[in-house]
Every structure is written in C-alpha cells, then in structure tokens.
Amino acid sequence: MExxxxxxxxxxxxxLVAVDHVSFEVDTGEIVGIIGPxxxxxxxxxxxxxxxxxxxxxxxxxxxxxxTDIKPYQTSSIGICRTFQMxxxxxxxxxxxxxxxxxxxxCRGQEADRKTxxxxxxxxxxxxxxxxxxxxxxxxxxxxxxxxxxxxSPELLLLDEPFSGLSISEIRSLGEIVVNLKDSGITxxxxxxxxxxxxxxxxxxxxxxFGRKLTEGPPQDxxxxxxxxxxxxxKRWDYATCDSRPDG
Amino acid sequence: MPVAHLKEVPKDSRIQLLAILTVLAAAPLWAxxxxxxxxLIIANVFAVYALSWNLLVGYTGQISFGHAFFFxxxxxxxxxxxxxLGLPVPLAMTASALICGLAGFLLGYPCLRVRGVYxxxxxxAFPLILIGFVMYFGAIFGREMGISGYDGLSSSYVANYYxxxxxIVSAVALEIAIVQSRYGLIIRGIRDNEILAESxxxxxxxxxIMMFALSxxxxxxxxxxxxxxxxxxxxxxxxxxMSILVIIMVIVGGLGSAxxxxxxxxxxxxxxxxxxxxxxxxxxxxxxALIVILFLRPQGLLPxxxxxxxxxxx
Numbered sequence: 234m235e236x237x238x239x240x241x242x243x244x245x246x247x248x249l250v251a252v253d254h255v256s257f258e259v260d261t262g263e264i265v266g267i268i269g270p271x272x273x274x275x276x277x278x279x280x281x282x283x284x285x286x287x288x289x290x291x292x293x294x295x296x297x298x299x300x301t302d303i304k305p306y307q308t309s310s311i312g313i314c315r316t317f318q319m320x321x322x323x324x325x326x327x328x329x330x331x332x333x334x335x336x337x338x339x340c341r342g343q344e345a346d347r348k349t350x351x352x353x354x355x356x357x358x359x360x361x362x363x364x365x366x367x368x369x370x371x372x373x374x375x376x377x378x379x380x381x382x383x384x385x386s387p388e389l390l391l392l393d394e395p396f397s398g399l400s401i402s403e404i405r406s407l408g409e410i411v412v413n414l415k416d417s418g419i420t421x422x423x424x425x426x427x428x429x430x431x432x433x434x435x436x437x438x439x440x441x442x443f444g445r446k447l448t449e450g451p452p453q454d455x456x457x458x459x460x461x462x463x464x465x466x467x468k469r470w471d472y473a474t475c476d477s478r479p480d481g
Numbered sequence: 482m483p484v485a486h487l488k489e490v491p492k493d494s495r496i497q498l499l500a501i502l503t504v505l506a507a508a509p510l511w512a513x514x515x516x517x518x519x520x521l522i523i524a525n526v527f528a529v530y531a532l533s534w535n536l537l538v539g540y541t542g543q544i545s546f547g548h549a550f551f552f553x554x555x556x557x558x559x560x561x562x563x564x565x566l567g568l569p570v571p572l573a574m575t576a577s578a579l580i581c582g583l584a585g586f587l588l589g590y591p592c593l594r595v596r597g598v599y600x601x602x603x604x605x606a607f608p609l610i611l612i613g614f615v616m617y618f619g620a621i622f623g624r625e626m627g628i629s630g631y632d633g634l635s636s637s638y639v640a641n642y643y644x645x646x647x648x649i650v651s652a653v654a655l656e657i658a659i660v661q662s663r664y665g666l667i668i669r670g671i672r673d674n675e676i677l678a679e680s681x682x683x684x685x686x687x688x689x690i691m692m693f694a695l696s697x698x699x700x701x702x703x704x705x706x707x708x709x710x711x712x713x714x715x716x717x718x719x720x721x722x723m724s725i726l727v728i729i730m731v732i733v734g735g736l737g738s739a740x741x742x743x744x745x746x747x748x749x750x751x752x753x754x755x756x757x758x759x760x761x762x763x764x765x766x767x768x769x770a771l772i773v774i775l776f777l778r779p780q781g782l783l784p785x786x787x788x789x790x791x792x793x794x795x
Contacts, residue, residue: 283680285676285680305676305679305680306679306680306682306683306684306685307682308680308682309680309681309682310682314680314681315680317676317677317680321674321676321677322674322677323669323670323673323674323677323678324673324674325669325672325673326666326669326670326673330666330669333666334666334667334670334678334681334683335681335682337663337666337667338681338682338683339682341663345663381677381681382681384681385681385682
C-alpha cells in the first residue's frame, strides 16, 4: 500500500535547479534508499517533503492526504519525522530530555516518559539518559537523532545519512536497529552514501543526479545500471562487494 | 498545575528557596531603617522585571535589548488609567499588565522574522517608539517632566513591602511552574536548536510569541508597581539605561535560572542606591562590570543558584 507519493517535485535556487521534476512512491513497510553524488538534491528532497523548503512545483501526498504546503512543525503530528545530515541535539538538555521533547507532542505526563524510555531503549542508549550530548560519542549522537524521531511515533522515518562517520561495527549495529524499526512497522526513507550497508537493507533504491531522478529499482539492479555506474559509482565499482576495486 | 510543578523542584533547592523567602518575609523586622525597606521594595520590583527578561532571553533564547518598552510602558499605562480614567490602582495595574502582554504579543510577530543581532536591534528600537509617543502627546504624558499627582500604593512602607513580596513570589512561582512543565522543555528546546525543535513538532512561532506576551505582561506589572510606589514617573523609565540595567541584573545573577535574576536584581539595586552619589559614573561602572562578568564568569557571579529547570530521567 502506498504511503508517500512525491509528484514532479521541483525547487530552484536562483539559476540552479536543485530538484527537477522528481517523482517516486514509498510503500508501507518498505526501506527505500536515496543515493547520488554530492549536490544531487537528496537532502533538498527531504526538506521539500517536510516543508522546510517551499516547492516551486510538485505535490506530496502522505497516506490519502496532500501535504504539499505542510509546515515543518506539522509533519511529526501526521506521522513523518526526519533526522539531519549532521547530528543535531539540544546541547543543554540531558539525553532523556532530548528525546522527551519529541514525545510530549503526542502524549503527556507518565505516558511521555514511557514513550521516551521506549525510544531510548530501541536504539540501545538506555543507561545514558542523564548524559548531555556533549558527553556522547558520534555514534551515540546518531542513535540519539533516531531515538528523538522515534519518540514522535512516526509512520514514515526520513533518515539523512545515518551511517556517515560511523565505524564498521557501529554501522552494522545501526543497520540492525534500522531492520528492527522496519519489522516494527515503520517505513523508512534513507539518504545514504554507504552502499555496502544500504544494498542489503533497502527494498528499492532511487538514484538522483543533478537534481533529476536517474533511475530507481531493486538494489541489485541499480548497482549494475550503467548510467548509475557512470554518474555515481565509478568504473571501478564492484557490485559483488558493493565497493570500489582498489587501484591496479 | 503550578503547585504540582513546584513539588518537582529538588528538595535542597526547595530548602534554599524557603530560606530566602523566610529572610525576605522577616525583612521589616531586621531592616535597619525605612530607607532600607524602600530599597528592598525597589529590589523586589526590579527582580520581577529581571525575571521577565530572563523568561524571554534566558529560557527562550530571544534577545531583547529594549525591555524598557514593557517596564516603562506598564508604568505609563497604569498611571494614565489611574489619573485620567479614574481606575483604582489594583485595576489599573492589572489592566496595564494585560496591555503590555498584548503589546508583547503584537511585537512578537515582527520579531519572528529576525534573529540574533537583528532581533537585538529591532527590540532596541521598541522603547524609542514609546518615547516619541510620550513626547508628542505631552499634554497627557508630561514630556520630560513626566507625570505625578496620581494614586500611590499604601502609605505604609511595610504594607508596600509585603505587596512587592507577593509580586516577586508570584513571579518566581510562575517562572518555576513554566520551566518545570512541558512548556519549559519546549522553550529550552527553542533556545537550544529551533530547527530541531520544529522538526519534532514544536510550533516555534507560537511559543516565541507566547513568551514575548508573557514576558511583556510580567515586565508591565513590575513597571506599574514601580510607578505607583514612586508616585512620579519620567521618560527615563523608557530610556536605554533601563533596558541595559535589566540585562546587567540577569547577567550578574545568572541567565536561565529562576533565582539568579532575583539575586542579581538585589545586588544591582543596592549597588545602585550606594552609587547614587556618583551618578555620572554609575553606568560606566555597570558596563565595565558586565564586560568582566561575561569574560570571567558568564554563568553569573553567584556561587550557587537552586537547581530548577533541569529534570531527571523520570
């Protein structure tokens, strides 16, 4: 069943067309990846879906509701929440408060506390509730971003480069969390550069280049696509390992 | 419920608050003379003014360099309502607070569009509008000479002192109740990271305007109390000095704490009364003190303030 439909999304910055007539759908329960080189318009698509940027053209439909003109603060109340490319937090608050501020939008009192604890547990940060973001390593901050988004009880979670800057073991562990979220019924749309982790996770991958959709499809097809290899992956791309072959 | 939120204040902080309140409640007994009681009353009023600035700046992160607009505006509104419309003092004070709250609500809108230095400049301009108003309608507002000949508070200093104590206790209780509630978490979130707060469902504009209105209301009632206590006001209440003074009080006591601004107001008010004899140098001394405090101890001069606002993991 279709959960999100994006139709002809277009956004210009002066003479630059950052997102150019991009259309795609995300079905309930899917993990969909968005890849593309720097400046391809991936984060701009997130900003357009969540209302952080206004659209020059196009429509966004979530469930059966058109949300083209939605404001950023309204997205979480309808069931969409996002994380940001750079880790983002409330530096003067504890980890618990960092998550609770998201929970209190939908529940009150002890219910908000329960939802907060549950979200923290889901990303494996229990035990760190009283620490402040400045005391947490980068990997924990990435998880905190996800916990905060989970506290809004989203149907659709938009994760902007959740694996960036993480070690291989941290990526694996976060990958498991992403799968658990999918199993719990949350639909995920991920922007990611770490293809080795994205390919086994995603049901479909959308490729953007210069603001346009280059192709979309199952990960195994996308990583063999000649246009994708030329525009993004490079000639040394080895689809068996989902990585570039070393020189020589 | 405010009482429920007050119960969430840590026990040691509650004891500290109770100790401060006991000392203040007994002030007429230990004060050496009426001049001292008078300074205490002014300190209480300035503490409420400082709490209003702290709510907007310390907790919500919205810079205001023109808070004299609300303090002086509250004073003028209450005096005009009392002198020309014949409203009794308590009613005039209440109405003036509501007028200042409404003004905060209306001025909050243009403030939504600017941030940082631009917000500081915009708020700095607010009291200038009122000064122009006071000067233009001189027949009503008395131009530079100001207004006098209106009703004061009680003729008893002690009664006035306890009225000011009720005002400050109410303002502190309100601020603690806000900070301990879910709204406290929300406004601190706006202060720390607006974009992130918005992404998790916080209607940032609505809360900013609410805080402008509430801060204006609290500053307005403190200004009105000040006016009826002094029994004469001049446009100096709207001057830049009054906007700077409240900043100094909060910085001295500690930004973003419910008790810090109160302590700061007491220190600055008493200092102010002793520096009256070198009036020309007063602001220079304050400005230098501000620079030194911001450089050496940006969290405020006081070694402790009750821990209110930081919540445990529940």
